[in-house]
Structure formats: structure tokens, C-alpha cells
Amino acid sequence: VDTTTTLNVPATAKTGTAVDLTATVAPAGATGTVQFKDGTNNIGNAVPVNNGTATLNHTFTTTGAHSITAVYSGDAGNKPSTSAAANVDVSVNMADTTTTLNVPATAKTGTAVDLTATVAPAAATGTVEFKDSATVLGSVPVNNGTATLNHTFTTNGAHAVTAVYSGDAGHNTSTSAAANVDVSTDPVIVDTTTTLNVPATAKTGTAVDLTATVAPAGATGTVQFKDGTNNIGNAVPVNNGTATLNHTFTTDGTHAVTAVYSGDAGNKPSTSAAANVEVSTDPVVVDTTTTLNVPATAKTGTAVDLTATVAPAGATGTVEFKDGATVLGTAPVNNGTATLNHTFTTNGAHSITAVYSGDAGNKPSTSAAANVDVSTDPVIVDTTTTLNVPGEATTGESVDLWALVTGPDNAPAAGGTVQFKDGSTNIGGAIALDNNGGAKLAHTFTTAGSHSVSAVYTGTDGFNGSTGAAKTVTVKDPAPVEVNTVTTLNAPATATKGDPVNLTATVKTESGDPVTTGTVRFMDGTTPIGEAVNVVNGQAVLPHAFGQTGARQVTAVYTGATGFKESTSAASTVTVSAATTGPGGGSLGSLFGS
Template identity: 55%
Template sequence: MLGVSPASADPGSTSNQGSTSNLIYKKSVVGGTAGATLHPGDTVTYKNEVIHNGGVERYVTKIRDIPPAGFVYQSGSATGTGSGSSISQQADGSVLATCSGGCSFLGGGFVVKSGQSLNYTVTYKVPAAAPLGVFNSGMFFDVYTFGSTQGFNPANVNVEVVAPNVATTTTLSAPAQAVTGTPVDLTANVGPANSVGTVQFKDGGVNIGSPVAVSGGVATLSHTFDTVGSHSITAAFTAGPGFVSSTSTASAVTVAAPAVATTTDLAVPAAAVTGTAVDLTATVGPAGAVGTVQFKDGGVNIGAPVAVSGGTATLSHTFDTVGSRSITAEFVAGAGFVGSTSAAHAVEVSAPAVATTTDLAVPAAAVTGTAVDLTATVGPANSVGTVQFKDGGVDIGAPVAVSGGTATLSHTFDTVGSHSITAAFTAGAGFVDSVSAAQAVDVAAPAVATTTDLAVPASAVTGTAVDLTATVGPADAVGTVQFKDGGVNIGSPVAVSGGVATLSHTFDTVASHSITAEFVAGAGFVGSTSSAHAVEVSAPIVETSTILSAPADAKTGTSVDLTATVTPATATGSVQFKDGGVDIGAPVAVSGGTATLAHTFDTVASHSITAEFVAGAGFSGSTSAASVVDVTAPAADTTTVLSAPVDAKTGTSVDLTATVTPATATGSVQFKDGGVDIGAPVAVSGGTATLAHTFDTVAQHSITAVFSGGAGFNDSTSTASVVDVTAPAANDVETSTTLDTIGSVAKGDTVELKATVNPATANGTVQFKVAGVAVGSPVAVVDGVATASHTFADAGTFAVTAEFVGAEGFTNSAAAPQSVTVPGVTDPGDGTGSTGSLDGLGSLTSIFGS
């Protein structure tokens, strides 16, 4: 047999030798495009030596180099045996040298005397379609007077075929922020995902730790920054064989000082059994620390991080391997805390002896010289150990490790006959051995090569059947032919009869079609494929019809779909939609019989819409009947702002005021407390609606205002305002609040808002508001006065209020609202420029008292 086909093992040795009588024979890889590591299309040279080791001289009658399976001999490359030699390539791909001049009298061979050697070198090319992996080779030679051929095959002289170098890209994922002393993950994603190599993470061009191996296209480094500042992080991918190095763009990480230090203690059982869950508990101090705990076994994550609650995090974990496990708990801190890691605790894990079963899967038939898979499935799937495959009780190769419950051996049979195959599982700790039932594999000699020729018409018309005919040689070949169009199956396989298979086929697309015939061989024959033949397919002119689908109504400014359906659905071309005979946008390509245009009408009117189909080759054009779309103007959007007191007392009425924009909006406002209606809806007048309401429960009440728009206006809902309702105090000092007059200011001006609280000894804070929106935080009252600065960025008329929240012993109060006019705005509703009367805000003094 030829040198062995690819395997996934390491290339191993590139030379080997043996001996017979007083001769040493040796084979080695001596040259090539890239030594023992090759790419498809590279060349490799082997040297075969027969060395005389003293004693009687020898006559080598022939020497044969056996290349790896599929490698192509480079004609004229065989050298070293001298000018008196005859070189020929054998049917199995090996290259033979025999003596043709200056040969020995006896046997007519090459003369090899004491201290001399016969050298024979041959060069081969790796096929472009060669599979990737390790390839073996061999050599044989005959000696006059020896009773048998000498040498070895396989000779364990290996080369490895690898993929050509592939360009890569590297992207970096790093947190935008970090704190010193707390590890963060730096992750590099290398594409393609099968790239091999390492990633060196760098901070400002300086290496961070050691390179990290790429696995599944990802490399991650856990890194702890030790200096505060902005760090420029990059990831440099150093490629392994077959790939090109690449570097990510830089990512900035802003590193700050840590917050509160923490401690993490771990509680685990001293012993556990595989398959039985145990609790791993981490206690983090202080108890208010926020973050997650990552439990680890020997530094490897156990499941996902567990959130810390009340200072503890617990994970229920089932160990699946026997041994001493070193468990730690790593606290990953949230904002304001520093991460910490517990001391390691040992858990001694043992396992019960588990019974196993072994099932064997092998092909029912095989041929000599072609590898097949022998697969053993061991149950349960977590069983550890090895499987020894056997043929008639004799070991086949070395034992194969079980992974995920399976073990597979690629094996090539070299003898014809029925082979009885078994799989013997040798169990690791905690499991019991088992043996499969025997399976028979019938091994036959290789099949007969075939050729396939294809006959097709040079042209065809869609909708009209033509014959595709394949002729398979030899004529007695058995099997089926799968006809293909551009590599896609045409119908079902056709049985070969008398060396011929014919398919009647109707093309349905206009194009140049590349037709092939693939012979799928039956027993005793080898499959083959014809060369491709082109069939130019054209189509007859087909009549079409076009139907338009459009909405009966639409709004200006809102997109609607206009859809044309063209029959037949195979028609090719485009549709031009028209409004009153005028084109709407560009033509739309027809796909699957339809063309759709999203269109926004911009005029109020009745629009007459049509769809005109402009046909492609083989089809006629057509136009739809007109459809009328009645286009009207849309309703106006509104906004609703709620003004409610921050505090209130049970039993005392307060005003809830909703301001609706634009001020011309018609409709009503439903005030709600926690989603529950407060009274009946209030009609909007001049842009406002006010409800006097008395709270009867002490609590925080979430108040909203829901505007239901009248004709021409859309609904809107305010954001929620929280009113803190408390019981009235018996002896609180009454207060009053006044707001200094502001008047008119220019857009962009900054003004000082000033509130005066009486009596001047009153303690508390003032919250200034503009149009119901708080200006900054509450301002403390000092000597009866509170001030705040505010910039009026927009034009309009605004209500400014000041709400005094009294400290213990003082009542709340509010200033009467002040109107501030910022020139430059005109209300589109009535053209007066007015934003409505402040009267709609109600009496704020009634909220808190005078």
C-alpha cells in the first residue's frame, strides 16, 4: 500500500533506518519547499539509501520509493543511481529504479561494495486539494540472492500538510473604567476563530504579563492596575503556523483609586462525592458590600458569578472528578468597594465505582487501503478511561482515550475477509471495565475506476423539456447519476443501465446553466464526475397583469405601503408607482411577483395611484387599475407637565395642576394617585387643568396627569411627581414665603431667584421651580433668605415658584408664582405669543398655608 494518508498526530520523525544481513537501508526527508511542514502545492524530496556494512558485495536489482498517498511524482526528479538506470512510475504511484548500464553480471543489479552506498532521491508535489494532516511514506528494494523484498512501509518518515497562512484581525474588549487593586478582564477576539497563536496585552506599549494562548478565537487576561490614570491598552496577536499576526486598536481604561476594602471568607465541606451537590458559601465583609462572588476550583471558574446578598453568596456545586480540589471564592466588587479573595480550602472528592457499558459502531463493509472509523460509545458519558480496539482478539494500534463518552480510531484494513471487531473499555478511577459485543466488517479489494461523459443541448427554452444524457464507462458499471445545475441537484438520481442514464429536464430560469453529471458508484466501482457543459436558456414572451394594493386613507407625514402584485410571480422587471400620472420616486424591482414602495404623502387631497410594470426579458408590460387614497392632516402631538406640592398634610386641600402644550389643545385631564383615578376628569382651559384634592392617608403618593386629547390632538401623560403626605403638627409655627419680582429677561440670561421666608428664624429649605421643573437641589434658608441662579435657555413665558419645606416646628409655605417672559417665541396655535394664564396653576399658598 502507498504511504499512509493524513492523521492528526505530530509529524514526528523525518528519517528512519533498518538493516538486513550486511546492508543498512535508510529513508529521510532531505528537501522541499518548506522542509517537513508543507502547504498544498509545495514539493518535497525523499532520499533512499542502501549502505554496504562490510563483507561480501551486494547487487541491488531494483529500488522503489513509496510516497505519501496522493502525492504527485515530479517527472525527471529521480536521481542518484547513476546514468545507467531506468526510472519508471508504477500504477500505485511509487517510483521504481532498475539498473540499465554497468550492472552486475549476476542479477543485473546495482553493485554495492564495502564502504559504498546506493543513493536514490525522488521529488513529489503536494496536490492542491490534499487534506491537511501528517503523511507517512516507505521504501522497498530487492537484492540478488535474497529470498524476499527488503525495506519498510510505512517507514515512519513523516511530513505534515498545513493550511496556507491566513490573514487575521484582532479586536480588544476592555472596561472603560477600573480601580487599582481590582482585577479586570482584558479580552482579545482574533478572527478567524480557528487562528492559532498568542496575544500579548500591552499598557502604553509595555507588556502586561506573559502572552496568552488563543482558544476558539479568544484570549483573556485578568489584570490588576496599580496606578491611577488613563491607560492605553492594546492586544498584539503573534500568529502560529498558517496565520498572520495582527494588532488591535488601542482602548482607553480610566483607572481610579479603590473604594471600601473588603474581606472574603469561604465555607466548604471537607469531603464530597462525585455526582452529589454540596454548598460552597462565601461571607463578604462589610455586610453591605455589593458585587458578585466567582467560586473557583484550582483557579478555574465554577459556573457563573453569584450575587452577594446580605453579605453572603452560596453556590450549589456537583464535583465530577475525583481528587483533592482547591476551592477559592473571589469577590468582584461593585461601585464603592474593593474586590477580595478568600484563602483556599481543600475538598477531598471521591467517587463510587460506576458500572459502564460499551457499544461499538463500525461500517458493515470496507476496502483495503481506505481508512474507516471504529467508534466506541461508553456509558455513562462522564466515564474516564481508554478503549482498546481489537480485530479477532488482536490489538489494533494503541488504546484511545475516552472523551465525552466516545473513543474513535481511524483504521485501514490490509487484508480481505470478514473481520470480528471488539472494543474493550479499561476504566479509570471510579468506573468499572466493560467490553462491547463483536461487530463484523466485510473487507473487500478496491473497486474499479470509472469515467463519466455528459451530452446536453447547447441551448434550451424555459418550459420545454430537454434530455440530459450521461455515458458511464465501463458499460457494466452499476450505480446512479446525479445531474447538477451549477452544483445544485436536478431532481433525483437516475439509475445507470447499459452504461447510460438520461434525465428529461425543464429549465425554469433564463441564464447560462453549467451542467455536470456525477456518477455515484455501486459495489465494486469508483464514482466519477463529467466535465461541465453550458446550456444557454432563453425564455418566451409571457403576458403579465398588475394589481395595486394601497390604503383607502392616509395622513400627511406618515409613511404607507403601496404594493403591486405582478402575475405570473416569475415575471422580472420593475414597477413605477404614479400619483395622478406623476412618478412617485424611482422604479422598484419585482421580487417573487411583488414590488412595494414606502411613500409619505405631503398634501391633503384625494390621490389617484397607479402601478406600471416595466417588464424584463421574456415578459410583457402591464398597468394596474387606479386606486384612490384619501389623504388628511395628522393630529397634533401634546405634552403634559404636572405641578404638585412636594409635601402635604392629611385633611388639608392642595392643588394638582396639569399644563398641556400647546395651550390651544382641547380635551380633559384625569389625575391619578398610584395609577388610581382621583375624582372625575378635569376639562383643559387655556392649556391648564387644576384639581383641588385632600389626601387622607399618610404615605408617599405617586401622582400623574393623563391628558385625553379632543379632535385634532394626541393624548399625553406627565411624569410622576411624589407628594410626601404627613399628619399635621399640633404647634408648628406658621410661615409665609414671597418671591422677588423677576420680570422680562433676554434668552440666555442668568438671573438670581430670591425667596424670603417669614419669620426670619424659620429653618428649612426652598425648592425653586421653573414651569414645574426643579431648579437644582433645595436651598437652605439663612436668616430668612434663599437664593439660586438660573439661565433661561429657551424663549417663552414661564411660571417661577418657590416652595418652602419647614424643618421640625415650622409649617411649609409657598410663594405666589411669578411670571417671567423671555422674548422670541410665538405660539403656533393662536399667533398671540401667549403661553396661557398663570391662573391655571392655582393658589400655591393653599398648598402649604399662608
């Protein structure tokens, strides 16, 4: 029967953005395929007709008017037909841009400075026009997202500079905010600050470093270090904002050291505050501070750590821990800390202090007292559960859900478990806390949408339970990945008219794995042979009896499926001969019941 093919396409499209091209074939029961065309060029492969329609999702890559048609192949009961042409006007998908300007705050008339514009996204091309108010200073091409104009101002005063990005085929124009450049004939000289860093103590005859830092960091020139009113050595050049002199004091006593910055063409001189260096022949003994860290509560019979921190960190010696006037024990100082593991045997408030012994270079010191409340009953403290989850996730991909459980002073909770939940549903089993109060669950979401995730800490001896505030994880399905397929046809070289033969199509991925879904349509030239055949374990088999003699050009067309692209086999020639007539006028095939 005659058919009509109607085409439905969007009037407009953007390069790089896929649109649907849909053909409707009447009568609705028609099968076969539709080949979409852009002018005389095929768009992709032919698309099977399903329930009277065939749809191709297509991305245009060039701009302009595209004349689209849909050519229906016909089938055993329906004639081919071609739709009327429909135009799709394709234009470039333009992206917005932002332009940021970077210019010096000051400049000198007659001296060139760089005016730099940064255009985002960095892939933008085109040019940037630099303007001084309404006056165009110059135009520079954009390269790797930046454009720089080396410009010499010729007049004094405040110059309001802007950068105007021209846009390009895929990016809209944009203009930066204005930035002022104060231009003057005289050199611009700015204030500076000089900061001195020297050791608090030194030993006669042993060299120490005296360091001056000059701001702003670009300052050059020199620094003269002084001991009172006397110069210490020669002036030292400023390099990357600092000047350092290695100096050996030769006399004992207090030395008031200063650093005098010379200034340069653009920076004013400045002098640091004085800093004292105590120089002595004997070993230098410095003051120390001892800080005590103990738990607020403890249980009788259960050991706890009492820790003292001694500054400066290089101090050695020992720390004596005391409960009121009673000595609990002594621990050596190692890397600035001393720890005593102690078990209280009586209930009540215990006032603990730490007494540092001092050493050859560090004076003794005593910490402030700290109370430990000791009781026989377990001390139960409140906890806080904090949840850390990603804002987004993809179905089928594992993400980490974290919960941190802390007690007073943000100390980690010890023991107990955390149950993660998605709404009211448990996610996996309960997770035991690690030594840092953390619990981690690697979880794979299986459904897309918003998931309200929470964490419930069960509590344990000494710690109350708590629940972390719920957080939303937005889960999306991954973009479908389609792999290329290869279809091969196995057909006999010869056949007899009316006698069935097997046509076998094998469908594999490019890597050789069998495809297990989709269908194969066998074709005799441009005419479908029978119905489409399901692919099972990488093969589709169709028994077929040819009704015409001669050389038949047979192909197998894999129609594609979710995750797999369509493919067509090479044509195989099957030479079909007429049935051989036996004695009595019957064919030889009839002798065998064919």
C-alpha cells in the first residue's frame, strides 16, 4: 500500500546541543526504517520504525539553514515514501563572559605600565579594547584568557581605565569594572615599614642572624643594622623584601639592635623598633612556661593521661606532677611535652599542677592548677555528632559518608557506633568509632533524587548518644555510555528457491564481548526479511526461504540498544537457484517432505 511520511523537527537549534528529529509513517503498522537526511547527506544510520514513528537524536555541528527530510524504506506490505523538507536554523550556542581588570594603582608620566584584562572562561578568543574613560588606549588579542596592553600615560591625574571584551563566535561580550591609575610626573614614593627579627639571647663569640623585613615586598635598597648608635658591619641589600646579617657579638650585656632601611626611588626610608639581645659568656638561661592538660573527669581505678607542655620547645629536664602537695610522679620532657599515666584511687576534686625542673638553658616553671573530678560511678558526658557527606552523587558510584562524634572541648568520643540513615531507612550496618571519634561508610546510592542522610550515635559508657543534623545528597543517574558494535553475517553462498536456510548474525563490541540485547533485522537488498530477531548471547538466527532466484545481497542490521550503538554487516551474496524438478514433475525437495 502507499505510505506517507511526515517530518517533525525544531525550527531552531544550537551547535553542540542535541535535538530530536521525528518521522511519522502512515499507516501506523508500517515497519522498516527511516533515513534522515541533511540536504543530500545521510544523518547517521537508518532508524527502525516503531509503532509508526522513528526518532533520531542529532547534534548539529555547523551553523546555517539545514534542509531536513525523512526517507521511509518501505517493507513487505508498505511502499517507500519521503517527507516534505523542513528547515532547522542552527546558530552558535553563546556563553556569557566576565572581564576582570588588573592595573597599577600609580604610574609616572612617560613610563610604560602593563594594563591586563582576564577573560573567563579561559577558552574565549577575540580582543580586548582598553579605554581611559571614553578614549580608546589600544586593542589587544586574548591569549589563554588574558590580554595585556603596555601603555604610557602622557597626562597627570586620575585615569579611569576599563577593559571591553569583543566576544567571539561562541562567547558574549563583557566589560570590566573601572579601575583608577593615579598618574604623576614626579616619582610615586610610598611609606614603608621595617620589622626586625633577632634572637632574645646570644653567646659572645657565637654568630646569630639579624633579619629585617621591609614592606611593601617590592622595595629595594639596603638595611643598616645598628647596635645602639653604632653600625653593625656594612649595609645589607634588600632581596625579596628581606635583609639578613650574620653577626657575632663580642661583649656581654644588653644590645639594643635596630634596622634602618635606606629607601629607594619609590619607597621612603624607615627604621624598625629596637629589639634587645642579651649577650653573655656563660650559658644563657631563659624563662619558661608550663601548661597543663588533664581530663575534666576521671573514674577511680581507671588510668588517665596528665600532660604538661613546656615552652620553649627545646627545653629538656623533667616535670613533677602533683595532687595538691602530694607528688604523683615524674616524667621526662621530650619534644616539649611530658606525660604521666596516673590512676586516681579516691573520689573527689583533685587539684593538679605540673612543676618543670629546668635545665642548663631553661629556668624552672610551674603550671596553673587544673581540677580533675574523680568518682566511682561512670562520668557520662553529652556528645555532638557532625555529619560530612558530599552534596552530589551518581547512582552506581561509591561515595564516603563521614560522622565525627565529639564530647566536651571537642575531644573525640571513645567507643560506641554510628548508624547512617537515608530518611528513616538504615544505610548498611552500624559503624564503630575509630580512635579519633570518626565513623566512615562507603555507600553506593541506587536511586536518583534527593536523599536526606543523617547519622545516629548510639552512645556508650561515659558518652550520651546524639544525632547529626540531616544533610541532603542530590543523586543523579550517570549519563548513558554507548559502545560501538560490530555485526558480521554468516549466510550460505547458495540456496534453492523455497528451501529454508539459516541466516546468522553475530553482534560483538569492538573489544570482542558478545552483545546480549537488541534486535537484528535481516535485509535482502533494501527489503526487510521477516521480522526483527532478538539478539541472544551475541547472535540472532533467522530461518528463511528465498522466494526469488538470482544473486541476493543480504545484510544484517543491528538496531542498537541501551548502551550499544547500531551497526550493519557487510553484504553477503546468496545465489538462489530454481528448485530442481524430479521424475513425475515434482521437485527433488518434495521427495524429502520439503
